[in-house]
Amino acid sequence: MKAVRFHEHGGPEVLRYEEAPDPVAAPGRAIVRVRACALNHLDLWERRGLDRVKLPLPHISGSDVAGEVVDGGGGFAAGQRVMLQPGLRCGACAACRRGHDNQCVQFDVLGLRSDGGYAELVSVPVENLIPIPAGIDFITAAAFPLTFLTAWHMLITRAGLQRDDVVLVLAGGSGVGQAAIQLARHFGARVFATCAASKADRTRALGAEHAFDHYAGDFSKEVRRLTEGRGADIVIEHVGEATWDRSVRSLATGGRLVTCGATTGHAAALDLRHLFARQLALLGSYMGRFDELKSAAALLFDGRVAPVIDEVLPLSGAAEAQRRLEDKEQFGKIVLRVD
Numbered sequence: 001m002k003a004v005r006f007h008e009h010g011g012p013e014v015l016r017y018e019e020a021p022d023p024v025a026a027p028g029r030a031i032v033r034v035r036a037c038a039l040n041h042l043d044l045w046e047r048r049g050l051d052r053v054k055l056p057l058p059h060i061s062g063s064d065v066a067g068e069v070v071d072g073g074g075g076f077a078a079g080q081r082v083m084l085q086p087g088l089r090c091g092a093c094a095a096c097r098r099g100h101d102n103q104c105v106q107f108d109v110l111g112l113r114s115d116g117g118y119a120e121l122v123s124v125p126v127e128n129l130i131p132i133p134a135g136i137d138f139i140t141a142a143a144f145p146l147t148f149l150t151a152w153h154m155l156i157t158r159a160g161l162q163r164d165d166v167v168l169v170l171a172g173g174s175g176v177g178q179a180a181i182q183l184a185r186h187f188g189a190r191v192f193a194t195c196a197a198s199k200a201d202r203t204r205a206l207g208a209e210h211a212f213d214h215y216a217g218d219f220s221k222e223v224r225r226l227t228e229g230r231g232a233d234i235v236i237e238h239v240g241e242a243t244w245d246r247s248v249r250s251l252a253t254g255g256r257l258v259t260c261g262a263t264t265g266h267a268a269a270l271d272l273r274h275l276f277a278r279q280l281a282l283l284g285s286y287m288g289r290f291d292e293l294k295s296a297a298a299l300l301f302d303g304r305v306a307p308v309i310d311e312v313l314p315l316s317g318a319a320e321a322q323r324r325l326e327d328k329e330q331f332g333k334i335v336l337r338v339d
């Protein structure tokens with residue numbers, strides 16, 4: 001098959017569009033013909049090299065995949081259109097038995113330790129296949145899973161989103177941000193977001209009442225001003241060091257801050273007086289569970305939410321696609337089309 005692989009870590013130039021061995025059929029696993037694969041920041045970390053995870057080389061990235069079943073491992077007919085659940089679990093540990101897939105002792109993400117979707121074919125556990133209806137195209141299906149699963153787990157499961165909550169979404173123009181804005185609006189929350197000034201109009205169009213420039217000024221004061229001094233019930237964080245203090249200050253008494261990343265640095269400080277006196281909850285979040293992705297996908301299939309597509313490039317253009325993601329120029333998902 002054709003695939004995009006890297007044989008050494010480095011810049012986008014290490015990505016090679018080349019021949020690679022086809023994945024081999026195995027019990028409990030399916031082979032899927034990839035039709036589209038969306039990019040994530042995780043792909044960039046993999047290519048540059050991760051501190052704590054040693055990737056087998058050469059490596060094929062790609063966590064967000066949609067395509068057609070070639071070999072359904074007995075569970076699905078050939079030709080079935082599917083999207084892939086990007087979380088990989090062992091299915092046997094205590095966390096898996098309780099249904100907490102993303103706390104599995106062997107939890108992995110498609111395309112991280114295993115080969116992913118920057119290829120014509122990919123092998124995944126049969127349980128990771130989610131059938132998609134005829135009205136959903138492959139580009140949309142590929143752009144959906146990781147960001148919407150992450151946002152669902154943060155908002156619904158970790159932060160316990162309630163109707164009429166005030167939700168502040170940091171980096172509302174990012175993939176997770178766009179998903180969080182749409183999900184929060186769908187469940188009846190009042191939504192504020194931060195983003196670069198150039199993305200403000202498009203962030204508001206997704207459902208944010210206000211979009212503050214997070215490079216200028218103190219958005220925590222703006223949130224308080226717009227909520228009669230109360231602040232936000234939920235803050236969705238993934239920016240990290242650069243915004244952490246303002247994010248904590250944006251919280252109402254009893255507020256919950258959920259974080260799934262630290263793009264600008266991970267050494268955030270915390271004034272403990274805010275934590276106890278205002279009874280705040282600081283929550284970590286990573287990916288989400290199988291059942292949560294199915295719940296989120298039902299909203300996609302009903303037309304209630306949809307990923308924003310920035311650009312579609314051919315698989316051979318993976319290096320150019322990663323450069324665009326690295327430059328933060330995009331608004332929405334960059335998707336590789338596999339013909």
Ligand SMILES: [Zn+2]
Nearest residue numbers: 090093096104
């Ligand atoms: Zn497990």
